[in-house]
Amino acid sequence: MIAITGASGQLGRLVIRYLLERIPADQVVALVRNPGKAQDLVELGVTLRRADYNEPETFTDALKGVDKLLLISSNEAGVRTTQHRAVIESAKAAGVTLLAYTSVLHADISALGLAVDHRDTEEALKASGVPHVLLRNGWYSENYLGSVPTALEHGVLLGSAANGQISSAPRADYAEAAAVVLTSEGQGGKIYELAGDNSYTLSDLASMISQNTEKSVIYQDLPQSEFEAVLSSIGLPAGLAALLADSDAAAAQGALYDDSGMLSALIERPTTPVLDSLMEIVQ
Numbered sequence: 001m002i003a004i005t006g007a008s009g010q011l012g013r014l015v016i017r018y019l020l021e022r023i024p025a026d027q028v029v030a031l032v033r034n035p036g037k038a039q040d041l042v043e044l045g046v047t048l049r050r051a052d053y054n055e056p057e058t059f060t061d062a063l064k065g066v067d068k069l070l071l072i073s074s075n076e077a078g079v080r081t082t083q084h085r086a087v088i089e090s091a092k093a094a095g096v097t098l099l100a101y102t103s104v105l106h107a108d109i110s111a112l113g114l115a116v117d118h119r120d121t122e123e124a125l126k127a128s129g130v131p132h133v134l135l136r137n138g139w140y141s142e143n144y145l146g147s148v149p150t151a152l153e154h155g156v157l158l159g160s161a162a163n164g165q166i167s168s169a170p171r172a173d174y175a176e177a178a179a180v181v182l183t184s185e186g187q188g189g190k191i192y193e194l195a196g197d198n199s200y201t202l203s204d205l206a207s208m209i210s211q212n213t214e215k216s217v218i219y220q221d222l223p224q225s226e227f228e229a230v231l232s233s234i235g236l237p238a239g240l241a242a243l244l245a246d247s248d249a250a251a252a253q254g255a256l257y258d259d260s261g262m263l264s265a266l267i268e269r270p271t272t273p274v275l276d277s278l279m280e281i282v283q
Helices: 009-019 060-063 080-094 115-128 141-145 146-154 171-182 202-211 224-233 238-251 262-267 274-282
Strands: 002-004 028-032 048-049 070-072 098-104 131-136 156-159 189-193 218-221
Touching: 002 009, 009 028, 009 115, 009 171, 028 060, 048 060, 060 141, 070 080, 070 146, 070 171, 080 098, 080 115, 080 202, 098 115, 098 171, 115 131, 131 171, 141 274, 146 156, 146 202, 146 274, 156 202, 156 224, 171 189, 171 262, 202 274
Parallel strands: 002 028, 002 070, 028 048, 070 098, 098 131, 131 189, 156 218
Antiparallel strands: none
């Protein structure tokens, strides 16, 4: 039995889709906070169980009979390390034989502010003794492509990444890699640095937008504090604005770059270029 936390989220649903291409549905357990909002997963034939990061006791029953667990990182910055530790403890008590964790690219050395929680979780995994594999996911292409409509409206793509190279891939590529790892043997102790095969700067992305639409778009680089202020001014919560600005600033230092090719090796095909993902938006 393979269980996925946060199974009703964007990444979780994709992981389930790829798992069902590799194993029978009755071997998949979808762990969700609100089962009432995930009935479509039941229709796929998978087992649905309630498990809430903020209610650690729910994992006691949720992990019964589970052999492998994919712990998809919580999106609640500031408390997620505590949430993750509780899941790890439950997995240990349940006798889970492999825990796969979605960390962040180069978590051990990353300049990303959000890497701190991931490093703490990786340390908790080591201390637990639970056999585990680290899926250090790079940036999702969707993180930047979400700004395309605004860039088209105003003719400018804003950021704070300077000329930093970004090795992104769409969520689906990372999800497929997770499904491959979860259905393969001998994964305990492995660390995968996962990123797109092709890298680009935000200036490159602005050029791609211009070349494939009828609108001229330029990239305007801002100091981190100014970019954060702009993000807040358009209605983003303060914490999210700070996180995105910090991530851009770290990208300028190479935090979102990787050329290991581990992701394409796992999925046995080239990763999806950001241009392909862009074309799905602008066509």
